[in-house]
Amino acid sequence: MKFTVGQIAQVVGGTVEGDENATVSSLAKIEEADAGALAFLANAKYEHFLYTTRATAVIVSPELVLRQPVAAALIRAPEPYLAFSKLLEFYQQATRTARRGVEQPAHLGESSTIGAGHYRGAFSYIGEGCVLGENVLIFPHAFIGDRVRIGDNTIIHAGAKIYADTVIGQRCVVKAGAVVGTDGFGFAPQADGSYKAIPQIGNVVLEDDVSIGANATIDCATMGSTIVRRGAKIDNLVQLAHNVEVGSHTVIASQTGIAGSAKIGDFCVIAGQVGMAGHVSLANKTTVTAQSGIGKTVRQEGTFLQGSTAFDFKQNQRAQVVFRRLPELESRVIALEKSLPAPEKL
Secondary structure (H helix, E strand, C coil), X not given: CCEEHHHHHHHHCCEEECCCCCEECEECCCCCCCCCEEEECCCHHHHHHHXXXXXXXXXXXXXXXXXXXXXXXXXXXXXXXXXXXXXXXXXXXXXXXXXXXXXXXXXXXXXCEECCCCEECCCCEECCCCEECCCCEECCCCEECCCCEECCCCEECCCCEXXXXXXXXXXXXXXXXXXXXXXXXXXXXXXXXXXXXXXXXXXXXXXXXXXXXXXCEEECCCCCEEEECCCCEECCCCEECCCCEECCCCEECCCCEECCCCEECCCCEECCCCEECCCCEEXXXXXXXXXXXXXXXXXXXXXXXXXXXXXXXXXXXXXXXHHHCHHHHHHHHHHHHHHCCCCCCC
């Protein structure tokens, strides 16, 4: 698809310096762009590429002062990175609108309904009693179980599995291979040491504007709902166990595992490979760094967490007591050193 520089400026709310009738047909990094590409400059350390880039147009800040001539047309827009992201979204939506209709074979349950403007890819399956909104895109080999509800403009990518009774809001994205609504990990220990499966009869609710990464898994609730609230973004290979609640606009990075009934607040940032124990909570705006382990509730909003060590439980508990007192102990050692007489010179 081709767009003029002037059209792009309208999309991002910017002004043009240069040829507004020049056309671009691709997006690229400023250091790699060729003719016909659109790039952006948001970081000052990349400014030198602006004077050598072969891009047809570059999105830059209104405040940028040029130090030498630039061959590319400039689109001056507030927050160039955000403007470029908006353009990527526009381009993505424009290319996806070409997908409409039904490829064969595709199955739609007789009691299910789907709104106008939808797409159902080959070998996709939609069960009975489902209600899907308008402009929903179901890519090939996706599975949607019985009684699922999906809002307008949501995308279910290839090979995703949406189990029965799941509720998905508007403008959500479930990426390839993700599994939403599978049975939670619930087993009751028996007297002989074996385990008996506990039926998981709840569901999963994804509110509006949620993104679920490739091969992520979200278990249904034992009872009630596992909930991912509005605007939350879940990365690839994340595990959310039964009855977990993820707050609005929280982001969770890859390989993180959240155990059953844990609750994460709004606007939290959870980095990669974090482990969170069951039945604990995180306050709003909590940040957790990579490979950290969370074993107790955090109630203070805006807390920044880091660290995880596993060794003998009792030793660990004693060590944690000492660890928390290290600043105090250091101060005492310094005070003792100062109180001692200076060593005699030999």
